Amino acid sequence: MSNLRIRKLRFDFDDEVPFNWNPGNPAFSTYMNIVSIIAICFEKMVVAAVKEAMPLLADPEAAEEADLFLRQEAQHAAAHRKHVRALIRHHPGLQHTLDEAIAAYDELTASTPLRYRLAYIADLEATFTPFFTMMLDHETSLFRPGDDRVASLLVWHFVEEVEHRSSALVVYDAVVADPFYRTRVLPRVVAHLFRVTRLLCAGINAHVPPAERAIDAHTIRPLPGMIAAIRNRPGPAGGTAIERARPAFAGIGRRTKLRTARRVLLSQNPFHDPAREPLPEFADRWFERFARGEDVCHWYSSSPG
Numbered sequence: 001m002s003n004l005r006i007r008k009l010r011f012d013f014d015d016e017v018p019f020n021w022n023p024g025n026p027a028f029s030t031y032m033n034i035v036s037i038i039a040i041c042f043e044k045m046v047v048a049a050v051k052e053a054m055p056l057l058a059d060p061e062a063a064e065e066a067d068l069f070l071r072q073e074a075q076h077a078a079a080h081r082k083h084v085r086a087l088i089r090h091h092p093g094l095q096h097t098l099d100e101a102i103a104a105y106d107e108l109t110a111s112t113p114l115r116y117r118l119a120y121i122a123d124l125e126a127t128f129t130p131f132f133t134m135m136l137d138h139e140t141s142l143f144r145p146g147d148d149r150v151a152s153l154l155v156w157h158f159v160e161e162v163e164h165r166s167s168a169l170v171v172y173d174a175v176v177a178d179p180f181y182r183t184r185v186l187p188r189v190v191a192h193l194f195r196v197t198r199l200l201c202a203g204i205n206a207h208v209p210p211a212e213r214a215i216d217a218h219t220i221r222p223l224p225g226m227i228a229a230i231r232n233r234p235g236p237a238g239g240t241a242i243e244r245a246r247p248a249f250a251g252i253g254r255r256t257k258l259r260t261a262r263r264v265l266l267s268q269n270p271f272h273d274p275a276r277e278p279l280p281e282f283a284d285r286w287f288e289r290f291a292r293g294e295d296v297c298h299w300y301s302s303s304p305g
C-alpha cells in the first residue's frame with residue numbers, strides 16, 4: 001500500500017508577491033520563480049501522461065501509486081498557478097512567457113508517444129531528490145529569509161517530491177518495462193528542458209525590469225548556472241550590480257554541490273533506485289508539523305524559530 005498523502009493546502013497569494021522574494025539572493029529568487037512556472041507546465045504533462053497510463057496498469061499497487069502521484073502533482077500545479085498569477089498581475093508580459101512554456105509541454109503531450117513522456121517524467125523526477133535535498137538541507141539560508149508565502153509553497157512542494165520520489169519510476173517500469181530506454185532518450189529530454197529554460201529566461205529578462213529581478217536571468221540557465229554555482233564566483237568586480245550578482249547557491253559548500261551533481265548524474269543510470277537515496281532531515285520535521293495540524297502555509301512566520 002502506498003504511503004503517499006494528498007494534502008490540500010491553501011497558500012495565500014491574493015496580495016502583491018515580490019518577484020525578488022528573497023532580496024538577499026536574487027539569483028535564487030529568479031531560479032525558484034522559473035521552477036514555479038515549470039511546475040505548472042511539467043505537472044500538467046505529468047497528469048495527462050499518468051492518466052493515459054492508468055488503463056495499462058494491471059498491478060493494483062502500481063495503479064494506486066499512480067493515482068496518488070498524479071493527485072499530488074495536480075495539487076502542486078494548482079498552487080504554483082496562484083503564485084505565478086500573482087507575478088503576472090505585476091508583470092503582465094509574463095503571461096506570454098507562461099503560455100509559451102505551457103505550449104512547449106502541450107506539444108510534447110500531443111506529439112510524442114506515452115513511453116517517451118513517462119521516460120521524460122522518470123528522468124526529471126529522479127533528479128529531484130538529490131537536488132531538493134541539497135536545498136532543504138540549506139533551508140535556513142535559502143528559504144527562511146524570503147517571503148514566507150513563496151518559501152512555504154516551495155518547501156511543501158519539495159518535501160512531497162521527496163515523498164513520491166519512486167512514483168514516476170513505478171509507472172514507467174509498469175508501462176515501458178525497459179530500464180535502458182529512459183537513459184537512451186535522456187539527451188532529447190535535456191534538449192527540451194534547455195529549450196524551455198531558455199525561453200523562460202528570455203521572457204523574464206524582457207518582462208521584468210532589471211531593478212526587480214536584480215540579475216540577468218540567462219546566468220541561471222542550466223549549464224552556465226551549474227558552472228557558476230560550482231565555482232561560487234560572482235561576476236567581474238568592475239561590472240554592474242546585475243553582472244556582479246552572486247550565483248544562487250553561492251552559500252553552499254563546493255563539496256556539497258559536487259556531491260549533489262554526482263547524485264543527479266547517478267539518478268539517470270538505468271538501475272537507479274530512488275528509494276535508497278539519502279533524505280533531508282527537514283522533510284521529517286515538515287511531515288511532523290503537518291501531522292500536528294500546524295500552519296504549514298506560513299512555515300516560518302508561524303514557527304517559534
Ligand SMILES: [Fe+2]
Binds near residue numbers: 043073076157
Ligand atoms: Fe510536483
Ligand SMILES: [Fe+2]
Binds near residue numbers: 073125161164
Ligand atoms: Fe513530482
